[in-house]
Amino acid sequence: MRRFTPLLIASLLTGCAHDLTQHDRIMRKIETVMELPAKAYPLFAYRRYYAASNADPDLVIGVYEHGGRPTRLWTEWNELPILLDGGCSVIHVTFRRSTGRIESTRCN
Secondary structure (H helix, E strand, O other): OHHHHHHHHHHHHHHHOOOOOHHHHHHHHHHHHOOOOOOOOOHHHEEEEEEEOOOOOOEEEEEEEEOOOOOEEEOOHHHOOOOOOOHHHEEEEEEEOOOOEEEEEEEO
């Protein structure tokens, strides 16, 4: 049994590695190509929500909220937060999947 231990450990560890989901790849792409507004906090200071637009599935909408635990979440369109804070404590992003480009980035 002892000589099988390294093989068993290696096979268990490869099960831990996973491919990024489609949503993870889209969120990563957005965060790679976007430029935050001049008065914005650093990207990783925001809780970042993303969803495909209900009206146009090729369009991804991002809502960034400063404060709380910074994280990145894919959600449903109707679950995107509606935030009324002013300035760059809330940022709205639109991204076109087919072109791989940011269409707009603005502070609330």
